[in-house]
Amino acid sequence: MSMVFHPQREALYEEMHSRPFQVIPSPARVMHLAVFCNDAQREEQFEHLKILFNAFDVTPPEEDEVCIQYDLGGLRIRREKHLEFTAYTFVNFDIPAGAGPFDVSGAPPLPAGWLEAIPGEVVTAFHLAIEESTGDDEAMLPRVKSFFEGMRLVGSSPQQGDARVWTTLRLHSDGFGRFLICNKRMSDSQLGRLAQRIMEIETYRLMTLIALPLARECAPQLASMDRQLANLTHRLSENAEINEQEVLSELTYMAARVEDYRAKTTFRFSATQAYHELVLKRLVELREDEVSGHLTVTEFLTRRLTPAVRTCQSVGERLEDMSKRIDRVSDMMRTRVELSIQAQNQQLLASMDRRSKIQLMMQHTVEGLSVAAISYYAVGLIKIMMDAAYDSGLSFNKNLALGVAVPLVISGVWLATRKIHKHFLALAKEQRDADLADEKIRNKVKK
Structure with a gap:
């Protein structure tokens, strides 16, 4: 063909x-x-x-x-x-x-x-x-x-x-x-x-029950971790003072234990559910009638087997719930740590702002002193040049010329210093505007 x-x-x-x-x-x-x-x-x-x-x-x-x-x-x-x-x-x-x-x-x-x-x-x-x-x-x-x-x-x-x-x-x-x-x-x-x-x-039936001892082993440990996690959640809700590092270490340990239990039980509990369904199907296929005074195989098995399967299912669900709860508490702890870090950053920025203002005031003071010092040296140089010119035969009133030169020098030095200061301020503003523009672009990309 x-x-x-x-x-x-x-x-x-x-x-x-x-x-x-x-x-x-x-x-x-x-x-x-x-x-x-x-x-x-x-x-x-x-x-x-x-x-x-x-x-x-x-x-x-x-x-x-x-x-x-x-x-x-x-x-x-x-x-x-x-x-x-x-x-x-x-x-x-x-x-x-x-x-x-x-x-x-x-x-x-x-x-x-x-x-x-x-x-x-x-x-x-x-x-x-x-x-x-x-x-x-x-x-x-x-x-x-x-x-x-x-x-x-x-x-x-x-x-x-x-x-x-x-x-x-x-x-x-x-x-x-x-x-x-x-x-x-x-x-x-x-x-x-x-x-x-x-x-x-x-x-x-027996393959179904293999998971029951494992479920009984996990149940007390889950109950202990559940109380521990509930106590921790209560402390967080009361906004109590806690050591974030110790709490995060504790949560990490609990999460590791839960994942270890899940790795050991997930396949076994799934297999238990599958085997149980097969048992129920085969019992239906028997089409049993009761013999007077005796339990049927279906009655006997469903009376004890179904609760055992429910126990395994319950422990499996508790493991999943515990894993999710630990994740949520961990998220809250991370948020708490981030808020604490932000508060510390704000305090640090405020402290830096105060120091910047003090430095700026000191800088203005230093600038005034710098104008005086530069003017003093500039007037000294002018005086030397005037003395040289007078000694060369140039006739003029040295004291009057030097007196006129002093305010002119001081004004020129002050204007030059202000111009340099404004230039650096303009550069700083351009850099700040560029940083803000980059931040807006990153926020749009995140959204």
Whole structure:
């Protein structure tokens, strides 16, 4: 075809099929793990997965795909990559007759030590048993309770009563959680979808709660900083005497702590919100009906999970509010410092103005003395010239000529001094006018 296709067109088509639902018959045993990991550990996990394939004499995959699923006889291995974690699902179809729901693991034939050596930190680990329903729910209830070590049950009837789901949402003596699906009328495909939803609900539930300890750690520190900031704001509103340098240093320290908390929590709190939405969506897809006398999975989770998410959301909002408040107080402090500097500048200018006036008065005094001194020396020079002329034979009245010369010299010196003074004043005025014009241009540019 001559059409030009987008280079990612095929990948976009395959994305919708990257994590297909499983087809799980009953009875079956499932073990599900969610391993928290980084990019380097995810690469190590793929190499670790190849060891398992080699142990079963199966050619391992060459590329680390989003979802890898293989059936190895009576065992199915499935590995899914997510943003923060990797999910491992082992489905065991080889169930001995008469075995209890949790007597056989979902991955019994794995090589020794392989499971413990998976790189990363395990967040979710539980067993899921799928059994055929054997009769009346009331008669079966004591037996179901024994499967969960006598713990309080949470149960529901999803998919219009086609199955029963039982769990405790707690860890048991083996360190794993437990889920039991009692199948009544569901097909293998429906069981696979139901099992997938349950695995996602439990995984996303725990991933949602990862941020809760972080929120509880931050909350007391935020409360302390909030009181400190409120006290500082009150002192500023009362116009109390404070040390601006110490206050600015304190605000800088508080701002650094808030930004440190934001750097640690922003992604985690955002992820919590996203995981919580996924949990709620999967709970809706279960379409649960209540089993008499027991909380449904939806009722149990929303009762405790939603407040935990609200706590994380509240701490995140408090961090944002604290950051904005610190910025506003810092602006007020900077304004206060600027006003103080302006007041000091005004005092300095006033002091300089007074000194300038004194210097000007002194200058006028010095100018008068300068006129007298210059005139005295000028008259002395004139007298010498007159004596030289008289001695040369020129006849005139020296005393009269010298007397007439004195006021003329004084007047000439005074006029010359005034002219020089006016010239410098004109230069200073031109410079001041030029500075004012430049200031007006800068103000217009700022506006």
